Amino acid sequence: MRKVGIFVHPRWEAAADLGRQLEARLRPQVQDVWLTAAWDEAAARRQVGDSDLLVCVGGDGTMLWAARTAIPRPVPILGVNMGRLGFLTEFTPEEALEKLPAVLEGAGRLEERTMLAVATSTGESYHALNDAVVGRHTVGRPVYVEASVDGRRLAFYRADAVLVATATGSTAYSFSAGGPILYPESRDLLLTPVAPHLMSGQSLVLPPQVVIELRVDVDHEAALSVDGQEYHLLRSGDVVTVTRSPHVARFLRFSEPAQHYATLAELLGWLRIVGPSGHQEGDGRSE
Numbered sequence: 001m002r003k004v005g006i007f008v009h010p011r012w013e014a015a016a017d018l019g020r021q022l023e024a025r026l027r028p029q030v031q032d033v034w035l036t037a038a039w040d041e042a043a044a045r046r047q048v049g050d051s052d053l054l055v056c057v058g059g060d061g062t063m064l065w066a067a068r069t070a071i072p073r074p075v076p077i078l079g080v081n082m083g084r085l086g087f088l089t090e091f092t093p094e095e096a097l098e099k100l101p102a103v104l105e106g107a108g109r110l111e112e113r114t115m116l117a118v119a120t121s122t123g124e125s126y127h128a129l130n131d132a133v134v135g136r137h138t139v140g141r142p143v144y145v146e147a148s149v150d151g152r153r154l155a156f157y158r159a160d161a162v163l164v165a166t167a168t169g170s171t172a173y174s175f176s177a178g179g180p181i182l183y184p185e186s187r188d189l190l191l192t193p194v195a196p197h198l199m200s201g202q203s204l205v206l207p208p209q210v211v212i213e214l215r216v217d218v219d220h221e222a223a224l225s226v227d228g229q230e231y232h233l234l235r236s237g238d239v240v241t242v243t244r245s246p247h248v249a250r251f252l253r254f255s256e257p258a259q260h261y262a263t264l265a266e267l268l269g270w271l272r273i274v275g276p277s278g279h280q281e282g283d284g285r286s287e
Helices: 013-026 041-048 060-070 093-104 259-268
Strands: 003-008 032-037 053-058 076-081 109-120 125-128 131-136 143-149 152-159 161-165 189-194 204-206 212-217 222-226 230-234 239-253 280-282
Touching: 003 013, 003 041, 003 060, 013 032, 013 053, 013 093, 032 041, 041 060, 053 060, 053 093, 060 076, 060 125, 060 239, 076 093, 109 131, 109 222, 125 131, 125 222, 125 239, 131 143, 131 239, 143 161, 152 161, 152 189, 161 212
Parallel strands: 003 032, 003 053, 053 076, 076 239
Antiparallel strands: 109 125, 109 239, 131 161, 131 222, 143 152, 143 212, 161 189, 189 204, 212 239, 222 230
16 A cells, blocks of 8 residues: 555544554555544545545544545545444454554455435535435424425425435434344435324335435425535425435455444344343353
């Protein structure tokens, strides 16, 4: 590798410390190393174009920033988890330092993740790795959203929100709203209503090539949230169009694909067995 970037969470001192340690270890072995805070997109975009690897030190949110910042070049992204869950990250801090030589030698596999292209009828455009959410801007006020798929009206939702999610986002907000979990490299999209009133709250799995339109009908402001990190106010009549992006996020993985499900089960607590008395009895594994 000739050039490596380090993307650190801007508010975690531990992430900054680890970033500096990784930078010090990389400099004798890599021609060009750069380090920046995840929120400094301008600085990152100046460097990311010809980088061979992005190392993200933080949590899943840092990975989301990195994936969008890397567009249009699908630079491999390696996540180091400093947070609580870490659905997207690959290494602990200790593993990152230990396995750095193997990373530089080209070990690991690439996992491609679908992204979304999001456009508003007022001319704004975004990319998302997790989801695009059209929802209420005022607490306690629902939004009315007309959802169309490929130009055909599908439903008129009165809900807290309606979201479109990727496979990556299927374990995020969509999952909290009762949506299914897609396998990581699925290209399918999810359309999920959040707390719909007087109608089914079921999520739909849609094929990759669809065009989804969400038209807002409100007497107050609504909002578009992209990956929970970009925010855009919407007015009645505004339309948000969501399609599968031509760009992908590429994650560098050292674990086998099946490990994704083991990690998912652990993070979501599926392995905890609770007996009739309500006490936890074990983790379900044989000795």
